[in-house]
Amino acid sequence: MNRRSFFASAAALGAAAALPVRSASASSPRRWDRTTDVLIVGAGLAGLTAGVTALRAGAKVMLIDKRAWFGGDGVLSAGQFYSARTPLHDAAGITQHVEVEDYWKQIESGVDDEPLSKVRDNLRLSVIYSGVNKHNPEVLHRSAEYSPRVVAFVQSYGIKFRRMNPAKPFQCPTENGSMSKFAEGMVSEIERRGGKILPLTRASEIVMDGGRAVGVIARPVSGGSPVAIRARSIVIATGGFLNNKAMMKRYKRFWSGIQTGFTAVGDGVPTDHTGDGIVMGRRAGAAIEDMESMPKLYAGPRKGTPGVSWIMFDVDTAFLVTKAGRRITNEHESRYSGCALKLLSTHNEVGYAVFDEKTFRGPNRDRWQFDKALAGHGLFKADTPEELAAKVGVDPKGLRETIDRINRDGKTGRDTEFGRTDPLFRAMTPPYYITAANWPLAYKTEGGLEVNPDFQALRASDDAPIPGLYAAGSTCGSISTRLCDVVASGLIVGRIASAAR
Ligand SMILES: Cc1cc2nc3c(=O)[nH]c(=O)nc-3n(C[C@H](O)[C@H](O)[C@H](O)COP(=O)(O)OP(=O)(O)OC[C@H]3O[C@@H](n4cnc5c(N)ncnc54)[C@H](O)[C@@H]3O)c2cc1C
Structure with missing residues (x-):
């Protein structure tokens, strides 16, 4: 049939x-x-x-x-x-x-x-x-x-x-x-x-x-x-x-x-x-x-907070973490929509994108409007995972472990948690950045x-x-x-x- x-x-x-x-x-x-x-x-x-x-x-x-x-x-x-x-x-x-x-x-x-x-x-x-x-x-x-x-x-x-x-x-x-x-x-x-x-x-x-x-x-x-x-x-x-x-x-x-x-x-x-x-x-x-x-999913912050688009997972080194500071997916493969879906399917109300100075200063700084987000409390910067976590209410221990693991794995180019093999998977170097909380949304x-x-x-x-x-x-x-x-x-x-x- x-x-x-x-x-x-x-x-x-x-x-x-x-x-x-x-x-x-x-x-x-x-x-x-x-x-x-x-x-x-x-x-x-x-x-x-x-x-x-x-x-x-x-x-x-x-x-x-x-x-x-x-x-x-x-x-x-x-x-x-x-x-x-x-x-x-x-x-x-x-x-x-x-x-x-x-x-x-x-x-x-x-x-x-x-x-x-x-x-x-x-x-x-x-x-x-x-x-x-x-x-x-x-x-x-x-x-x-x-x-x-x-x-x-x-x-x-x-x-x-x-x-x-x-x-x-x-x-x-x-x-x-x-x-x-x-x-x-x-x-x-x-x-x-x-x-x-x-x-x-x-x-x-x-x-x-x-x-x-x-x-x-x-x-x-x-x-x-x-x-x-x-x-x-x-x-x-x-x-x-x-x-x-x-x-x-x-x-x-x-x-x-x-x-x-x-x-x-x-x-x-x-x-x-x-x-x-x-x-x-x-x-x-x-x-x-x-x-x-x-429906097509996306994720965005509270109304009035400048967002950093999760389309960045396509082209920049960045990671998605939950309130517990844990990763839940291969961000690059899942893309913004798959990341939003993963949050829903793992019963996480919100997610946060985490990246480092190299990404911040990279070729897409204007495209993702990092400076506007930083000035408007849609993005936060800190030297350590613990300080970063405190800025948005994420579990500091979880985030520390996640970043340490990324940095260890990044040196060998092998993501031991979600098997990322794309060229954007690498270790991060401080200072680190984290977005404000983003909620899964449908937009079309x-x-x-x-x-x-x-x-x-x-x-x-x-x-x-x-x-x-x-x-x-x-x-x-x-x-x-x-x-x-x-x-x-x-x-x-x-x-x-x-x-x-
Ligand atoms: C915020 C946002 C970001 C997006 N980003 C991307 C992207 O980067 N890449 C990508 O590929 N896609 C993206 N999309 C999806 C893409 O923009 C849309 O799927 C596409 O523009 C839809 O075009 P459309 O002409 O089919 O429909 P629409 O843009 O919805 O146009 C339909 C038109 O029909 C009119 N209309 C409806 N009912 C009637 C009626 N009864 N009588 C007369 N007129 C009527 C409406 O007013 C509207 O102007 C995005 C969508 C959104 C909302």
Whole structure:
């Protein structure tokens, strides 16, 4: 039984479906207020990319967004892309094992934390494996193939990438603040090319006619009459459902209770991720997938305390300790998300990153904003483990033992506790640094509308593409909700949707 037929039978048993599936969500209105070739619902990075691409292909394009601003979560993001070989790799001398198929192997092997949920969940060792072949890997593979094009597209807006780090040969981090510039660049291009982009306009229904999506009903957020927009192609790019309590409870169970945020507890992420596109799509008869997978985790300090991003475990020598001063995982392999998960699974309420002067003064000092954190009590410095522990209420004996062990192991390059073998594993030299307490948080969901490799939404009843209906970005359950996949989906769907008749 494949994943799609699983959903169909589970829905029949009332086990998995949260929303009723109807073949049509609204009958065709008698009068259309606006008409366009391609209508994009949601002007996050997926929607904006789709808009630019469709315009470049010669289509008449309209975008609507319920917010007053464009760019969605992308403009708040850390701006880290992933890609197979690009000129950035060549510039950093990373030329071995970085072609598309190497990148894909990494995704499939599940050694990095993000895309693995899409492929790894098919594996028996997965925490959510249920004997169901969950994903069509072709969609994610297509996105992986597009990754170098995504980087080139981003660069075409004048965005600068940081020098790559061989420790993570597929990570392509942009400079701080780049994603607002990227979104602004796309909005300007859309306007320059004659696209319409309407803020504060919320879509509520997809209009179906004879099994085809033919338009959308939207309303100004401030109230007022509904607007019926007719389009040949409709791209749903409305993001995830982290703030839809009913959907979170229904699909994510345990995870629905987790705190949300990014830069700090309850901070950094807008609270209107209500899964509108997934709800609308379901009403129009679309299939969903991956709804039950774990939301993406992060960890952040209390609101108002400047944080030090745990993304640093990717590229800097740093260690995660608990209140007992103990390590709990291989930080480099687990990455920020796996570290947050480990805290939860070991029933540790909080964790702390520990590092030394060499890391503090290293090439990423500005990227992680160490100085700001130090000045704002998000980071503390001391000459001994005991003094360091006292600053944040960590057990001094535990921290002393942990640091002594790291320093012993670091000399031989063999992590006797968690088996780290990466080049970032080394002894530390004082003074030492420790962050303020960080709590595990969820900041985005995976799961949503099921699409084929052309990002056409699939019908729940027979897996056929729904004519006229597409999904892009984190509204799709078929890709991971990373910037690289979100932008790739926009590049692909913009071209396909503009060519559709
Ligand atoms: C703080 C933070 C940091 C991140 N850092 C990274 C990173 O470094 N690397 C990485 O790969 N990923 C990162 N991510 C994830 C990544 O930014 C997102 O997954 C991605 O930006 C999602 O883009 P999207 O266009 O699919 O959705 P969104 O950005 O959520 O955009 C959806 C848009 O649709 C609009 N919308 C919703 N409902 C409606 C409706 N009914 N009608 C009209 N409009 C609607 C919303 O207002 C929004 O503008 C981060 C996310 C966060 C929150």
